[in-house]
Structures are given as structure tokens and as C-alpha cells.
Amino acid sequence: MSVTISAIAIIVALILFFILCYNGIGVIPCSILCAAVVALTTEEGLFGTLLGTFMGTTGNYVANMFLPFVFGGMFAALMTATGSSEIIGRFLVDHFGTRFAPYAIMVAVMLLALGGVSAFPFIIAPLAFSVLKAADLPRQIGAVIMVGTYSLVGYLIPGATNTANVIASNNYGTTLYAGAPMGIVCFLIGVTLVVIYIEFMIRTYRKNGIGYTPSPTEIKTEERGENEYPHFVMAVLPIFIVFVLTMILQLGFGWASTQAVITSLFVGTVFLYVFNWKRIHEKNKFDPITKGMMNAMVPLANTAIIVGFAGVVTATSAYEAMVNKLLSINANPYVTVVISVAVICALCADAIGGVSTFAATLGQTFLGMGVNPQALHRLTLATATTFDSMPHNGSLNVTMQVMGLTHKEVYKHVCVVQIVIPLIYTIVALIMAIAFY
Numbered sequence: 001m002s003v004t005i006s007a008i009a010i011i012v013a014l015i016l017f018f019i020l021c022y023n024g025i026g027v028i029p030c031s032i033l034c035a036a037v038v039a040l041t042t043e044e045g046l047f048g049t050l051l052g053t054f055m056g057t058t059g060n061y062v063a064n065m066f067l068p069f070v071f072g073g074m075f076a077a078l079m080t081a082t083g084s085s086e087i088i089g090r091f092l093v094d095h096f097g098t099r100f101a102p103y104a105i106m107v108a109v110m111l112l113a114l115g116g117v118s119a120f121p122f123i124i125a126p127l128a129f130s131v132l133k134a135a136d137l138p139r140q141i142g143a144v145i146m147v148g149t150y151s152l153v154g155y156l157i158p159g160a161t162n163t164a165n166v167i168a169s170n171n172y173g174t175t176l177y178a179g180a181p182m183g184i185v186c187f188l189i190g191v192t193l194v195v196i197y198i199e200f201m202i203r204t205y206r207k208n209g210i211g212y213t214p215s216p217t218e219i220k221t222e223e224r225g226e227n228e229y230p231h232f233v234m235a236v237l238p239i240f241i242v243f244v245l246t247m248i249l250q251l252g253f254g255w256a257s258t259q260a261v262i263t264s265l266f267v268g269t270v271f272l273y274v275f276n277w278k279r280i281h282e283k284n285k286f287d288p289i290t291k292g293m294m295n296a297m298v299p300l301a302n303t304a305i306i307v308g309f310a311g312v313v314t315a316t317s318a319y320e321a322m323v324n325k326l327l328s329i330n331a332n333p334y335v336t337v338v339i340s341v342a343v344i345c346a347l348c349a350d351a352i353g354g355v356s357t358f359a360a361t362l363g364q365t366f367l368g369m370g371v372n373p374q375a376l377h378r379l380t381l382a383t384a385t386t387f388d389s390m391p392h393n394g395s396l397n398v399t400m401q402v403m404g405l406t407h408k409e410v411y412k413h414v415c416v417v418q419i420v421i422p423l424i425y426t427i428v429a430l431i432m433a434i435a436f437y
Contacts, residue, residue, distance in 0.1 A: 006041040006318035010347075013037040017309075018391045021407040027302045027397055031309040034392075038312045049312055057311025061304040061394075068258055069300040070293040071265040072119030075242070077292025078269055080126045080218075082276035083228065084235035089130025091232045098135040102198065105131055105142055106149045111243045113153035114160050117261055118395075120150060121402040122296065123239060128403070129218055136211040140410045141201055143403045147389070147396055148194040148417030151351065155381040156187040156425075161250045163257050164355045168380055171359035172373045179378025182432050186382050186425040193421045201413065215404030217295065230276055238268040299401040303394040310349045310392060314357075319347055323361060333371045334433040338383045338426060346387035350394055355384045375437035382422070382429040389418035 013034040020030045032050075039049035079085045092104040105128050112120040128142035154162030158177040165176050172178070205211070229235075242264045249260035269289075273280075282288060313319060326340040340362055345354030358380060366376060389396055391407055396418070400410060 003317050003321040006038075006316040007321075009038050009041040010313055010316060010318055013309075013313075014390065014392075018407070021391055022411070024406065024408065027392070028305050031305040031392065035309040035312045038309075038316060041318075042312070042316055044315075049315065053315045054308045054312050058304045058308030061307040062300065064258065065304070066300065067262050068119045068265075069122075069296040071262050071269075072122030073292040073294075073296025074289050075119075075238070075265045075269050075272075075292070076122040076126050077288040077295065078272045078280075079123070079238065081282065081288035082230060082235075082272055082279045084230055084238065084272065084276070085126035086130045087229045087232055087235045088127055089134050091235075092131055093134040098137075101131050101135050102137060102141055102145060102202070103195070105145045106195075108239065109146055109149040110153045111239075113150045113162065114157065114243070114247070117242060117246050117264070118163070118257065119261055119265065121146060121299075121399045122292075123242065125217070125402045127239075129215060133212045137202065138205055138210055138212060139215055139403050139405055140413060141198065141205070143399055143405055143410050144201065144413045144417055145194075145198060146399050146403075147414055148197075148421070149191075150395075151385040151418065151422070152187055152190045152194065155351065155385050156183045156190065156378075158183050161247060161257065164352045164381055164384060166257070167352070167356050167359055168377045171363050172367065172377050174373050174377045178374045181436075182375065182378040182382070182429045185432065186378075186429050189425040189428060190421055193424065194417050197413075197416055197421070217402060217404040228279055230279060234275055238271050241271055242268040299398050302401055303398050306392045306397055307350070307394045310347075310353070310394075313347055313349075314353075322347065323357075326362065332434060333366055333369050334375065334379060334430055334437075337366060337371070337376060337379055338430050341380055341383040342387050342426075345384050346390060349388060349390040349392045351384040351388040354388055355380055372433075372437040375433040379426075379429050379433050382426045385422040386419060386426055389414060 016037065017030050017034045020033070021027060035054050036046060036050060039046045039054065042049045042053075044052055093101040096104060105124060108127060109120060109124055112123060117123065124146055128139070128146070132139060132142050154160050155164060158180040160176065168174065169176055169178065245264040245267055246260045249255040249263060250257060255263075273285075277285065280288065322343060326336065326343060329336045329339060341354060341358050344358050345351055348354045348357060363376070363380075367373060391411060396414060400406070
């Protein structure tokens with residue numbers, strides 16, 4: 001198939017995906033249909049691509065992420081079953097007031113992002129539900145805080161153990177702290193703009209009288225007396241354990257992020273059981289584990305299928321032609337880096353996949369041009385957070401599903417904090433790279 005036809009198919013598929021999701025069609029049928037549209041233009045043909053690339057990419061994602069998802073679901077369910085999430089939410093609202101309590105969600109996400117906890121939506125969701133319910137704010141606020149904050153810390157803060165930061169470090173011969181001044185400046189710009197937009201959302205929802213509504217993903221628990229809740233410190237400690245242990249295992253012992261996260265979530269779950277056994281009201285004390293793991297299956301399946309669709313896109317001749325075209329751009333190398341990373345991440349609909357692809361295919365070429373490795377490292381990560389948040393972005397869909405939201409309910413807000421704001425600080429990073437490196 002020609003590159004032109006392949007490119008048209010990709011554009012049509014992306015538009016179709018967005019329209020269908022916005023009209024309430026589930027991401028699984030959307031992904032299969034859109035993957036089929038693109039597959040018609042590949043060398044392997046419809047069934048060859050669907051049964052090969054599509055299912056292979058989907059299966060690989062499940063194989064790599066099954067345990068982080070189910071362990072994350074397990075931990076989150078037990079935080080709810082023990083009353084820990086509720087007491088944290090009530091404490092934050094009582095001490096910070098309904099006005100500022102939502103930002104406690106932001107701080108919690110920041111800590112988990114620093115520790116490279118990729119399963120953060122499952123951990124944060126119960127806390128977010130409790131805080132938002134107490135503050136009478138819609139779940140959209142929580143989802144936007146979650147997706148807007150994680151990338152700010154994981155991709156911009158020097159030393160964060162995010163997978164993308166590790167990939168860039170390994171490929172460019174830098175450390176996790178590379179391009180620190182660029183990262184810090186971009187983070188400060190990003191977090192300021194995200195807070196401003198969250199304030200706008202809160203004021204708008206308050207003005208329109210829109211408050212909290214229960215999520216279909218919330219795990220229902222029985223009413224409990226005041227003396228049946230854990231102390232605030234004991235409620236927070238499991239999250240702190242997951243955060244600290246993940247960092248220790250990655251930075252201190254060199255563990256892979258997935259192994260570190262699984263181990264940390266398991267230890268956190270054991271801690272919850274040991275110190276809250278009597279607070280679990282279920283007749284079978286281990287029911288929360290089963291419920292939590294089962295609740296993680298739908299987000300896992302949805303995300304895996306979406307990643308499969310992205311895999312089909314990257315298997316087209318248009319994708320290959322685009323990568324080759326990027327190498328021929330006659331401009332300042334740093335400008336070319338920004339354009340290249342943004343395009344690749346948009347096609348992959350995944351920041352980590354985009355960083356990995358760019359670093360492996362074009363990274364060494366730019367280093368050979370004399371580009372500063374420190375600047376290249378941080379500029380790559382900053383740019384990766386721009387157009388990766390397409391409607392079929394995997395991590396974005398996990399957060400939406402865990403929070404019980406659809407594209408129609410929240411995606412327009414996500415575009416602001418995940419595309420518009422990152423574009424602003426990426427331009428600043430580009431200017432710094434050209435001026436100081």
C-alpha cells in the first residue's frame with residue numbers, strides 16, 4: 001500500500017476513534033474497528049495484521065502489565081475495605097477545607113510519580129473518591145489532577161524513576177538528573193498552569209451546582225462506627241511504604257520498575273492486613289483481594305486493546321516514512337528533536353513508547369550532530385508529554401476507567417492539561433536548549 005493511503009487510513013481511524021468514544025461506544029470495539037481500518041493498508045493485510053501485530057502487541061502489554069494492574073487493584077480495594085481511604089479523605093478535608101483538599105490528591109500523585117509507581121491510578125482513586133465526595137466536587141477534577149500531575153513529575157523532575165526517564169538515561173549515557181535546570185523550570189511552569197486550570201474547573205462546577213456523583217467503579221463498603229477507622233497515620237503509611245520501597249528497590253538495588261512496583265504493592269497489602277484485620281467487615285476477609293483484582297481486569301483489557309491499535313499504526317508504511325522524513329528536516333537540531341518526538345508520540349499515543357522509539361531510532365543520530373546529551377534527555381521527555389495524550393492513549397484510558405469517566409465527560413479537560421500546557425513548557429525547554437546548550 002502507498003504511504004499516502006496508509007496515512008489517510010490512520011487519520012480516518014483516529015477521527016473515527018474519537019467520534020465513537022465521544023458517543024459512548026466502548027474502547028474495545030472502537031480499538032478493534034479502528035485497527036481494522038488501518039490494517040487494510042498494511043503489507044500483511046487485514047487478518048494478517050489483526051492476528052499478528054494487533055494481537056501480538058495486545059498480548060505483550062497484558063503479559064507485561066497484568067501483575068501491576070491486579071496488584072494495584074488489590075491494594076486499592078484493601079485501602080477502601082479497611083476504611084483507610086475514607087479516613088484520609090475526611091482528614092484532608094477537615095484540615096485543608098473543601099477549598100484546598102483536592103490538591104492533596106496532587107501531592108499524593110507527585111509522591112507516587114517520584115517513586116515510579118505506574119499503577120498509581122488504582123492507589124489514588126479510592127483517596128480521590130473520598131476527598132471529592134467530602135468536598136462535593138465531580139470526579140472530573142480528580143481525573144484531571146491525576147493525569148496532569150503524574151507526567152509533570154515523572155518526566156520533568158530530575159531523579160524521578162519513571163520508565164521514560166530510565167530509557168532516556170540508558171540511551172543517551174546520562175543520569176536520571178540530566179537537564180535538571182530545564183526540568184525544574186518546566187515543572188514550575190506546568191504545575192502553576194495546571195493549578196490555574198483546576199481552579200477554573202472548580203469555580204465553574206460550583207457556579208453550575210455540579211457536585212460529586214458516585215462512580216460505578218467504587219467498591220461499596222458497609223457503614224462503620226467512628227472507632228472502627230484506622231488512625232490517619234496508619235491509613236497513610238501503606239501508601240508511603242509503596243512509594244519509599246519502590247524507590248529503594250529501583251535506585252538502591254537496581255530492580256526493574258515493574259518488579260519494584262509489584263513487590264511494593266504486595267508489601268503494602270500485607271501491611272494493611274496485619275494492622276487492619278478487624279476493620280475488614282467482609283465475612284470472608286480475603287474478598288477485597290478478589291474484588292480488587294477483578295476490578296482491574298476491565299481497565300487492563302481496555303488498555304491492552306488500545307495499545308494493540310497503536311501497535312498497528314506503528315506498523316504502517318506511513319509511520320516508517322514519517323520517521324525517515326523527520327531525519328531530513330533542515331532546522332536547528334533541537335527544533336527537529338521537538339518535532340520528531342511530538343510526531344512519534346502522537347502516532348504511538350504513548351509517551352514511553354515515543355521516547356523509546358525516538359531514542360532507539362534517532363537519538364544517536366542527534367548526538368552525532370553534537371547535540372548536548374543533557375539537553376537532549378530532558379527535551380525528549382518534556383516533548384513526550386505533549387501529543388501522546390491522544391484519545392487512545394493507554395495510561396489516560398486507565399485513569400478514566402478507574403475514575404468511572406468517559407471521553408465525553410473529561411477528555412476536553414485532559415487536552416488542556418496534557419496537550420496545551422505541555423506545549424507551553426516544551427517551547428520554554430526548547431528556548432533554553434538553544435540558548436544555554
